[in-house]
Amino acid sequence: MNADASWQQFEDRVLAPVTTTSRTWLLLVVALLVLTAGGFVAYGVQVYRGLAATGMGDTVIWGVYISNFVFFSGVSMAGTFISAILRLTGAEWRRPLTRFSELTTVAALSMCAIMPAVDMGRPDRLWHLIVYGRLESPLVWDIMVIPTYLTASLIYLYLFLIPDAAYLRDRIGDQVSKPRRKLYSFLAMGWQGLPEQHRKIQVAGTVMMFMIIPIGVATHSVVSWIFGMTYRSGWNSTIFAPYFAVGALYSGTAMLITLMYIFRRVYHLEEYLTARHFRYLATLLVAFGVLYLYFTFAEYLTVTYKLQGGDDKLLDELFVGRYAALVWIGFVGGQVLPIVLAALPWTRTIPILFAVSILVNVGMWIKRFMIVVPSLSLPLMPYGWGVYTPTWVEILITIASFAGFALIIAIFVKLFPIISISEMEEGWDHRETPPTAAARVQPPQVQPEPQLGGATS
């Protein structure tokens, strides 16, 4: 009813986690720190004993580290990608989603970038990649593209954070500790909300949107080519790049739903992260899921039809052999069931979508593991199948990587509002006057996204 009152309520809600520290948050952060520390201890053991501390061997040369690497790269994709596409198309409903989408990308990509280093036999020679790096190697493509994507995502996240940092500086600067005030003031870069500043952010943001999309696609393509550039059964595929990219969008969208549900519950954002947002993201999830099913079908049909080389043995193990249980759980539980549940109107409720999003990512982790390990287990010569069971070192490091992902998000939500205040303000519906508190941050006469036109409110 009253614009000021409702805006005031929104501000209170999104600022609450920033200004107050709850005990739950503290406990969570401590728990995550402990889990992360466990990973460091395990890594110490691995450095001391070598990769002999893992379950990998001369046949199955990669294991959960590389599975995690592919998984996190997948989770990272949807965030900035969806944010960029929705901004470019001027979709109004994006406003409460963009901030945590971009955050998801940054957090997941950080973990993704660490995994290959953890998997290295000689981490002391990491610098060789820079000194001796060869452009012919798919691994070098990854080394180039992933930091690029991470940097681009950070810039993209930061650009649209600048007005919010200024807002925090002006609004709660006196309530927070001095270092935090300095941080906000530093990040705000002297933002005054001038039309010229708005214009600059819009231009830079638009450039980043156009850049982020191809960089995101490139990331998942080069990740897939680590496998696709080999002769191994199950990897020797020409469609691996788009297959991985679509899988990444699928699992990344699911992660957005998971996080959206958690933020909504924990920070009481029901009025801003509405059923409509869940429905829209569910639609995207179904679209990506169906596309992924199509790729899965195309990939396995062509392989099964020809039964080239060792493909028959691999398919046997995957679909009826010793991996069958995991493969079918991953396929039915991670692809078929979630798509059906997210597509049917009467099951498309918020709690079910939350469950669906978790199922998708469990299924997609299994799927990545099933891409990495069985293909390596398949004997290339007349010797037995490779056996791989992760050791406690690998399990602790894997847990730590998930804890690290959550930790980045937890620390971020403590520092910044999880819904972009400035972006919400721009689209504060049909309310004629923006609330007074925000007026000094942003003059109302500025047209958002002038050059994009179209669907703005």
Next chain:
Amino acid sequence: MAEKISRRRLIGGIGAATALGVAGAGPLAALALPEEKAAPAAKSGPSRQWAMVIDLRKCEGCVTTEKAPQCVEACNAEHFVPKGQEWIQVFEVEGESGHKHFFPRLCMQCENAPCTKVCPVGATYHNDEGVVLVNHDRCIGCRMCMAACPYGVRRFNWGEPENPAGAALANYSPEFPVPHRKGTVEKCMLCAHRARDGKLPACAAGCPMFALYFGDLNEDIATNGKEVVQLRRFLDENQAYRLKEELGTRPRVWYIPGHGQEYGHTVDLDKEPKTPRSWQEQGSTLNNPHPRSEGSGTK
């Protein structure tokens, strides 16, 4: 020159037959030249392009000699190969008709090598003589080459590998990678160091059946230490094939089919092949019929 080889071979213990065989190998005589004398010739003439031929008609997995595969043991002893990481392996393959045959597999030294292409730091590469080497000072242990190799020949030092006494002082080179290093990838390098010294690879020299031929594609000649053959003609006349030819990796290792394969016979009764001994289990290198020459091994 031939005298010199003979003496070496005799000391080495392979026997007079070898000596005679090599003495007859006129074109191969250059092999016997000490490195410093061979070098100028190599510069003016075409370089060596090493190749290997494995005559499956002769390989019996050493079951007939009541020993473990001698090529594997010779290789283990030559390079102090870490236990369980054999660079050459002998597989027992059962054909669809029930016949069994033995199948030695070393590094294929592919011309279109998948491993060298994917290496992010150029640690694995071809030398001028077509041998795929690994620079263990540069290898970062990402194992991308192991994923790429379609023959499963590459081995990784997952933990701290056991090295012979005094190995720390050894004169490391990619051609003779001792001491072995933790966290790096290893494999057969076709005994590039022995070729330099005019010797057959350890596996070929160790084979009691003379089933392994080593030669030079440029000079079109190969020897198993007993006889000398014209390489391409030998391959052609014996229907030689290369492993997984359809992949287009163009290996430098050829196989001559026949013995014990689909149309052949099962090797020797029901004898089981024995497990090759590691260099530690073989004890002193005195047991090794082919001691390393000065300068190419540990100091």
